[in-house]
Each structure stands twice: as C-alpha cells, then as structure tokens.
Amino acid sequence: MKRTHHCNELRPAHIGQTVTLSGWVHSRRDLGGLIFIDIRDREGRTQTVFDPSDLPKDLFDRAASLRSECVISVTGKVRQRPAGTNNPKIPTGEVEVGVTALEVLNMAEVLPFPVDDPEVAAKVNEELRLQYRYLDLRRPEMARNLRLRSKVATATRVFMDEQGFLEVETPTLFKSTPEGAREFLVPNRREPGTFYALPQSPQQFKQILMVSGVERYFQLARCYRDEDLRADRQPEFTQVDIEMSFIDREDIYSLIEGLLKRVWKTALNMDIPTPFKRISFEEALNRYGIDKPDTRIGMELVDFTEEFRASTFKVFSGAIANGGVVKALNAKGLADATQGQIETMTEYAKSFGAKGLAFIKVEKGEWKSPIVKFFNEAEKVALTQKLGIEEGDLILFAADQWLTACEILGKIRLYCADVQKAKGKLTIPADRFDFLWVVEFPLLSFDKEQNRWYSSHHPFTAPVADDIPLLKTDPKKVRGQHYDVVVNGVELGGGSIRIHQPDVQKTIFEEVLQIPPEMVKARFGYMLEAFRYGAPPHGGIALGFDRLIAILCGTPSIRDVIAFPKTAKGTDLMTDSPAPVEPKQLRDLHLELKVPKKEQP
C-alpha cells in the first residue's frame, strides 16, 4: 500500500477514485457506529471513515484500537461528505475517504503532551518540549517555522548565486584565537597539548578568500561561542556570512537591501522599501539611546543641556558642569505609571551608575514632581515645547555623561513602550518592519580597567580614511567603516570594510591595541603575511540567520526556529548531551579530569 496522494490534496474532483493515504492519526471520533479518523501528514489532513457494515471485523477492530499519532496507511474510495457535514476549515473538507483497507505502520503510546491543540501545547513547559522535541516539531507552528527556514535559506543562496557569489565552506576545526568570546576547544589526539577551536565566525578565512581572488564569497556558516548564554543565545548558531573585494560601503548596503527584499518577498510576500534609512551611531544614541533603535516607537530622547546649564537644580547643572548632558523623554500617557513601574525604571538608571531617576507626572494639569520647584519659567516652557507635554504624560530625565545619559533613557524608552503596549496605548502592526543602517561607529573603545583601547567591532575593521591621522593623536574620535543593519530594534547583522594594508593592520594590532608582537605573530602572523602577497581592498557583513528567521516567523525566541536547540545551560535534553565519556577516550587525548575539590559533593 503506497501513498497515492498527500493529505491536503483530495478535492471533489477526486470523487470516485481509489486512493491510498499515509500519515498519523490526527483524531478519532466514534459516531453512530462508524469510526472517523482524520489522517494527517506534512501537508494537511483528510477525513476517513470506517463503516463496520462494509469491512471485515478484524479490520474494523484494528481501526478501533488506533489512538492519536499512530502511523497508518488507508486505502479507500473518495466520496462527497454527507450534506451538512462539510468542514470549511480544511481544504479537503468537502470529501472523505470510505476505507477499504488499513495498514498499521506503527502504534503510538499516549503522548506526554498533545500536538494537535495549539492552546494546550503553547502552555507546555519548554523543558518538556525540548525533551520530546520530535513531538514538539509535529506542532503546526513549529513545522511551519522549519519550512520557512528552509525556504529562506534556499532563496538566500539563489540570490547570492545570481549576484555572482560563491558559497565556500570554511573549516570547523580551526585554531584558538582568544581575542573574542570564549571558544569551544577540541583536543588533538595526535599531538598532546594542542587543540583545535571551533570558530566564532569564518572572519579570518573569508578575508583569506579575498586574498585568494574569490572576490565574492558567502556561506551559511555555523559559528560557535562558549559563553554563558543570555536568554536568547545558542552555543552554535548560523550566520549568512559575506565578503567582497574592490568595493566600498555602498556596495554592501545595496547588496543586503536586495537580499532582504528577496527574503521578505519569499517568506512573507511583502515588498519592503529600499534603500533603508541610515543613521549615525551618534544620532542613534542621541535620539533613541541605543545603537539599534526601534523606530516603530516614538518617544525620542530630547537634549536639554543648554536649557539646564545654569539650572538651580544642582543634579542637572552639576552634571553639565562635569562635562555631561541632560536628556529627557516624554512617555506619552504614562502619568499613571505604578510605583512598581517607576521603581523598575529607577533600577535601570542605577544599573548604569546613576543615583536615581528624576521624573514628572503630568496629572490634572499639574506637574507632579519634587524637582519642579527648581525649574524656572523658561525651563518649563522649553520642556513643554520640545517634549510636547500634555495631560497624562510622564517625563523622565537623565543627567550624566553623554553615553550614560543616552543609554539610561534608551533602556527606559523600551520599557515604557512595553508598558504602553500592555495598556493598549501603543499598537504596532505585526507586518511593520523598520529597517535601518547604523553607521559611523567609533573604531575604538577604551577599557578603563585594563587602561587600553580595544576594537569596538574587531581588529580588522578599517578606519574611515579621513580619520587615520587621529589614530595616534585622538583614537576616541576615529570612526570605523563599520555598519549594522537593524530591523525593529533588533540587530540583524553587522560588518565593515576591512584593513587590507599589512602595515596599517600591524599598527592597529601592535601600537593601538598593544598586543605584544609575538602574540600577533602567533595568532595573526599568517594573515599579515597573506596581506603582503597582493590583498585586494575588501569588506563584508554577517547576518544572524536564526534571528532573521525568528523575525520572519514572528516568534521572540530563536529556539523556535532551530530544529534541535540547546538550553541556556548548553544541554540537549532530548539526547541528554553533553555526557560523560569512556576513560579510554580521555586517555587517547592525553587528558585527565581535574575537578576542583570544593566543587565536589
């Protein structure tokens, strides 16, 4: 009995045909002496009917023994459903199959959770879902996510191929380069004391491919990071990794805009407008308090440094005298914020080192706040005008060094938007996607503890040409040729034009980042050498593929778009991995376990 049709295929046109369907028992109803079984496969479901007056007793009995998720094949004749019993909710709802033969391919025990009821399934705890991932993936939402992921991966590849890019596979067994995130190590059995490392990205290989003359490289690349996993990180993840030669930033922008246009069309049948808006790092911080602004939310930050320079409110004027700024935002309609909500926001401010959070509630025509008494009329007029203050608003302030003040209000802004959403005061359509390029990041950031500069992005990022002279005089002001692409406040990806001149790269490593020359040689020597044999100018970008799919699927968790994700502790609950290994396996690797005594039970 071999499948002749899938379970979303039969229509009135098939009436009279004998067909065989294979799939899972989606539901069974015993009604008026008949057994109704909805059989389900990947494509959909079809109603089948077992009538004891037409069937041998043992066949009918076998049908009666079936429970949900048993695997069966049925053969029978397609017929019109009896009048009034059509099911308009499913495409096969006008017909049914009158069964003449049944093959039970596999029985199913009672499931630990149901897969056919989205409401029940959504409440199942995630650990149970991960342990029985094969059942979780049968749920229509998860099946759709996997399907969309595959579709978008293929569309991405076809687009990149059309643009002349070659997909080149780079090694997973790489070398440890401890500059970035913590790496997974792989002991090398052949040479005791040596290790491979799993790559955090194919960064070095893709630059080497440019030196190789590939010119246009891409890869859907698996990357690895042994970090303490934040809520939505995975130890292994996939990125759309891209590198091009003989190009500038504009080429990357238009390539990625074209790619995302294709992806949105493929996945959601939506035409997204291009080119994307661009905003500098500085403007993003100034207006949204974050380098990945969600521009679907209003509530922009407003600067009041000039207005409060001579304020009698010393918290403000003092911060300004200290080189800082005063900024504020108007959380529209949140004057009724609860004490708890105000405390949450105050904690955000404190987490950035602020002493507290100044705010004004505008209620019944009054500005309620202990700080209002310090404001003169001109200050009040400025606030009212620049913030558009109205009845019911909540005004929040930050007075601090520029970056800190921005970041405090940036975090509060997102929180206020969540509160507005929960109260129904802010509604964002599910099909709104605000794309943005964030550009002109600072090339370097200063690490106070270690008293040295480090790369904001990575040490291969080229400085903006005009700023190169500042590298040795005022590193803080050097802008990098770095860019991030952001959608709805989520960083979808980032990249940069790279340094291709061996002397500039060496200066960055040794003089600016102060990495000892012998360490530079050990870690990056081969790259510096490669650059001496004719390296073209090049640049690239990487997009987080899991994140991209999660956005397209409208799910907040990348675990919902990865077939077999790991928990926040890096474990796979289905296979019970990682697990102990045989002592011989460790001996072969010239390793022994050294568990600190205090950690032993």
Added chain:
Amino acid sequence: MKRTHHCNELRPAHIGQTVTLSGWVHSRRDLGGLIFIDIRDREGRTQTVFDPSDLPKDLFDRAASLRSECVISVTGKVRQRPAGTNNPKIPTGEVEVGVTALEVLNMAEVLPFPVDDPEVAAKVNEELRLQYRYLDLRRPEMARNLRLRSKVATATRVFMDEQGFLEVETPTLFKSTPEGAREFLVPNRREPGTFYALPQSPQQFKQILMVSGVERYFQLARCYRDEDLRADRQPEFTQVDIEMSFIDREDIYSLIEGLLKRVWKTALNMDIPTPFKRISFEEALNRYGIDKPDTRIGMELVDFTEEFRASTFKVFSGAIANGGVVKALNAKGLADATQGQIETMTEYAKSFGAKGLAFIKVEKGEWKSPIVKFFNEAEKVALTQKLGIEEGDLILFAADQWLTACEILGKIRLYCADVQKAKGKLTIPADRFDFLWVVEFPLLSFDKEQNRWYSSHHPFTAPVADDIPLLKTDPKKVRGQHYDVVVNGVELGGGSIRIHQPDVQKTIFEEVLQIPPEMVKARFGYMLEAFRYGAPPHGGIALGFDRLIAILCGTPSIRDVIAFPKTAKGTDLMTDSPAPVEPKQLRDLHLELKVPKKEQP
C-alpha cells in the same frame, strides 16, 4: 576609481569607452618603451598599456615598479590592438586599454611559487601549496574547482527543494556514541567530566526528524571523524544527507538518479542515462571482486570451482574441498608483465592470507607456468573458452574461501587495469561515467576476534522483510535493505531503509549485536523512546560531497576541491593549527594534560 567592468568583459564593441578595471597584475612586459600589464580578476584578464609619452612621469614610474600579483585599478580608453597583435587565446584579446590613471591598491612581494604557470605550479610540493593556500587558490584550476563546487551545491539545493525536501540544520555539538569511528570530543566547561562530540553524520537527528513528521529532509552536512587519515580522507567532510518517510528503496533510487542527472547536467552539461544498472553485493564480488565495481574495465572474474573440483593440482582441489572456490581472470595483453609487477600482485594475494599467486603467461602459443602440468585437457579447454584466452594474455588464479578469492582477484584486477593504462592497452574516455547501484548487502558481518555479529552498515539498517525470520537462526544470510551508489569504481554514497519498529530495533541492539541493555539505553534510549510515539517507515542516503566534486573536477584528490583542507596528520599548515592553548583555557575546562612519559623526548 571604481571598477566599471570585469577583466573578461571588454570586446571591440567597447572601443572608445573609458573604463576602470581592478585586479591583480598577471604579467608585465616592457617593450619598445611601453609597459604592457595584463590585469587579472576572477573572470579573466585584459591587456593594458602604459605609454610614457601620454603619461605623467610619476605614473609611468609607478607602473614600472609593479610586479606580478600587485593589486591595482587602472582607468583608460578601450582601443583596438595594433594589427597583428591580437591574442586569440583570451576573449578580450582583440582590445587593450590605454591607461590614463593608475591606483596601486596593494603591493606584492615575490611569491613563494608562481600562480600563473600551470606546469610550474603543478610541480610545487603540496605542503607549500597548503601553507600558502591563498596563492594556490589563485591558480585557475583551483578557482574553477571552488566555482564548480558552489554551483553544484546550489543546483543540489534547488533540486531537493523542487522535490519537496526541507533543508534542516542539525547540531554540531552532539553526544558521544562510540560505536562507529573515533570522534572528536568537545569538553563542556559547565559540567566537569562531560563532553560533546562532533557528529560522524546526522544519522540519529535525521531519523528523529522523520519521527517529527518532516517526511523529506536533506542537508549539506559537515561531518567529523578523528581517524588516522588514509590518503584521501579529511577529518571534516561534507555529505549530502537525505531522509524520507513512507517510501521504499525504489523511491531513493529514482530520487538520487534525478539528483545526479541534474548535477551532471549543471556541472558538465552532460546527460547521464537513468535508471542506473543494479547489481547485488554477491554478483559484484563474483564478477569484479569488490563491492564498488569499476565497470569501465573489463577483465571480469570467472569461476572454475566445478572444473577444478577433482583437479590433480591440490592447491585448487584442496581449497574447494575445504569449502572454497577457484576463480580466475584474464589480464588481456599482460603476458609481458615484469617480475616486479608479478611480485606486487603476489603481495596483494598474500595480504589476504594466500600462500602465493598462481598465474599463466600465454607467450608464443605456449602456456608458461609451473602449474600447467597439473591441468588435463578438459580443464584447459574450459579455461580457454570461459576466459577467451589468446596469445599475449596473463591468467591469474585465486583458490580460497569465496570472499577472499574474490577480493584477491578484485584487487589484482584494478592493478592490472592500471598497468594496461600505463602501457596504452586500456584507454578510458574522461567523460565516461559508469553508474551502478549495489544492493542486497549482508545485514551483518561476523567479528571473529570478538566472537560477535556487527552491522555491516549501521545498526539502524532494516533487514529485507523476507529475511527477518533468519535473524536468530542464520544471521549470515540476512540481507539488509542497504544500497550504495557507485560511479567508476568509487563509492559515491550509501544508505538504507531504516528500522522503524521499536521492538525490532531493540532486538537488533540487544540480541543480535549483544550490546548490554544499559548501554543501549544510555546511547540510543531516546531513539527507542521516540519510535514509540508514532515513527513512520523511513529510509535515506548520504552522498560524499567532496568526492562527488572531485569526480566532476576530474581530480584524484579531495584536497583539491576543499578550500582549506588539512594534511594527513590533521594539521592546517596555513594557520598552523592545531596549536597549544593558554593554561587558563584548560583550567576552565577542568582538564589537565597527561603526556605519557615514554613519549616525551
């Protein structure tokens, strides 16, 4: 100066246009006061001309300082080449660019080996090529291989997508399952003493995906094997991994035939005939002495067991009395084999446990061999007729247990074909591809040392339904639903219909393979459990992607189709990996090095 055309684009139609080309200095010739520079990019090359009478001195001097592989941009006017100087070997050979501006993007030092001369480059030792892989990849042959690999990968994905398959990414950080090849381990920092392992294949995950209802899965999957690398193995390699539900072997055959048809068309513009021939394991051994026959070579093995059962030559009749067979092959035209060649073949025979190698040289109408005297007339007639013996032939014999006799002659057959090729007595066209399905492998093989049965393929392979009763009575006779696809004597891939019934799988693990139940539970417990919740019948296959591309590229080494391959010792000579790591990295993993004293210098 931004590229307006690539270096394989200019034609007479462009004459008069001002263009900018970017790329590498392919060659420089100083001739009649002019400098001729061929500029090369990924697509091809174009001649440019620097004329000192048209150019500022400093620009001309800069051109004079360029050497091979410097990276430049040039702007100039396209013009007809002077009469008689066209280069018909390159598509841009009718035109040249009269340079008006030059930008030197990067200089190049003298290369360790030339990339522009295929004959010189082919002689460069492979270690040097691997150390400077970025230069090696600039060679046209290598660039073509990377391009073809990318093209075939995309074609594969598009085909599989058309056939309704979803590409699903499975984890790289998996669990150790020490049944198969030795695995790479990845220590888990969070739980001392536990490890991930890199997967040898996504076998378990793809079967779980079938239980998940995906029905049609594929993946270009990276796989890992920590084995002592044979000549042409890599520690990480890529396979086209496929699994389907509700199917039988015929579905796999036609799918793969369709896929390979598409691949050959895409890569070589060749139409390969389908369906492929099929041959059973037993017939393959009987006729070719190997389970992956190269049918482009004749020289089939012929059985003479009946003819020699009563032979006075005791080596033959004794082997037969002992349950063995006598087989022979006619190495056409090799009667002039050297003593050295005969010794090589004798060593092959001995490596399988034979005492020596019986052979007959047919020279000057005579059968030259010490064993001919034992043959009676009927035996000689049988040999002559069944082997088609003629002047100049070399007849080789094996008398041993069936499998051993087949394997001895199988190995000798391939060696003789090589000798014939070297002598010009055998020519195989480069575009001949003999595809073949090898089927009906034995499900189990017996390990004499361990005195137990083990899986010929892997323990998830389903037995042929008719043979299930033999599992407990005569395991040797049980055929597996396993299949290999072979081209020109190379195993391109293999797969099987899997066991989907939890009780059959448990029987195989515990009773047939005698794996202790607690070990079955620890390693495969989750699969056996998954099979209890409605597992559909399923099967699949995996094709070696590196091998496939090597065949299409006509190169004997998979290292030539992998961008960054490792040496036989598993090292990457370019990045100098694997390498020692910081002591802190090991401490974080709760490990310490334990180098056996005797191995220390």
